[in-house]
Amino acid sequence: MMSPLPGAIPTKPGSCTRPLPGVIPKIMHTNGSEITARNQGGMLCISQPWPGMLRGIWGDEARHQEQYWTRVPGMYLTGDNARIDDDGYYWIMGRIDDVINVSGHRLSTIEVESALVSHKSVAEAAAVGRPDPIKGQAIAVFVTLRGAEPSDDLMAELKQHVRKEIGALAVPDDIRFAAALPKTRSGKIMRRLLRDVAA
Numbered sequence: 001m002m003s004p005l006p007g008a009i010p011t012k013p014g015s016c017t018r019p020l021p022g023v024i025p026k027i028m029h030t031n032g033s034e035i036t037a038r039n040q041g042g043m044l045c046i047s048q049p050w051p052g053m054l055r056g057i058w059g060d061e062a063r064h065q066e067q068y069w070t071r072v073p074g075m076y077l078t079g080d081n082a083r084i085d086d087d088g089y090y091w092i093m094g095r096i097d098d099v100i101n102v103s104g105h106r107l108s109t110i111e112v113e114s115a116l117v118s119h120k121s122v123a124e125a126a127a128v129g130r131p132d133p134i135k136g137q138a139i140a141v142f143v144t145l146r147g148a149e150p151s152d153d154l155m156a157e158l159k160q161h162v163r164k165e166i167g168a169l170a171v172p173d174d175i176r177f178a179a180a181l182p183k184t185r186s187g188k189i190m191r192r193l194l195r196d197v198a199a
Helices: 061-068 109-117 152-165 191-198
Strands: 025-028 042-046 076-084 090-095 099-102 105-108 122-132 136-145 174-177
Touching (some): 025 076, 061 076, 090 109, 099 136, 105 109, 122 191, 136 191, 174 191
Parallel strands (some): 136 174
Antiparallel strands (some): 025 042, 042 076, 076 090, 122 136
């Protein structure tokens, strides 16, 4: 639904660039209002039918309606969180259900991970929520390093880096250094396993 057109749209690493012709995306707030401000994350919805659109789920029309059409009436919910930058490029921030609820604020795991991997010493990062009696969920991250050794100083530096990149609310409660992150055969991080370890 969004992809660079070769030779027509310059790319930005990490961005899915702009919508294909016929696709009209909107970034929506959970209350159903459109987010028009730039660099504000929200639910990625499609406001009008487009070529190749999913028309239903075989044998389960009720599930199709509930999953894709009820959260934002009249719009197709993709299931992704996204934002639009100052140049009009779209950035997928992760799946809607891949969020951590910290004191009533929904934080995208991919946003926390992106902030961490922008640090020169971090090769890979995975963020998960763990139960917290005060905040509901706390942020636990697992980090693999590049050219650095685990230390308390580095942990403090990474927390400060996330604070600078995103804000105080997104600062991880736990940072665990790991030699590698558990992954499926297709290369996806096994978050369920990490949630169990973090709890």
